[in-house]
Amino acid sequence: MYLRQRLHSLINAGRGLLWLLRNEPHFRIHVLAVATVCCLATVTGVSRAEWIILILIMTLVICLEALNTALEKLADALHPDRHPLVGIAKDAAAAGVLVSAVSSVIIGALIFIPHWGG
Numbered sequence: 001m002y003l004r005q006r007l008h009s010l011i012n013a014g015r016g017l018l019w020l021l022r023n024e025p026h027f028r029i030h031v032l033a034v035a036t037v038c039c040l041a042t043v044t045g046v047s048r049a050e051w052i053i054l055i056l057i058m059t060l061v062i063c064l065e066a067l068n069t070a071l072e073k074l075a076d077a078l079h080p081d082r083h084p085l086v087g088i089a090k091d092a093a094a095a096g097v098l099v100s101a102v103s104s105v106i107i108g109a110l111i112f113i114p115h116w117g118g
Helices: 002-023 025-044 048-078 084-115
Strands: none
Touching: 002 025, 002 048, 025 048, 025 084, 048 084
16 A cells, blocks of 8 residues: 555646646756756766766755645645735745756856866
8 A cells, every 4th residue: 555655646746747848838948958967977977976066956856846846836726816925925935946947057157167178
């Protein structure tokens, strides 16, 4: 029974991931960025430690984008009309994605530029 429940949870998570990929343009942009960074890191030959850092920051951005979408959908379902507090919640969640994305670009630059002779 326990394994069946875990499998069901995994299937639900996979369904959520597919929904994000099919329906959320920003999520697809982040996934494209992840693929680009992975290709660049492979070609550049970054170290194991640098890979770990890149994976952590890419995962952070992807997870925050998923949580941002979840919050937006839940807020819309609970309060379909415009409400200032819902707007603040959505803006704050989007700000978290923005901060993580900008930070990941800075960290990526700090990792890649020295490898490229900069």
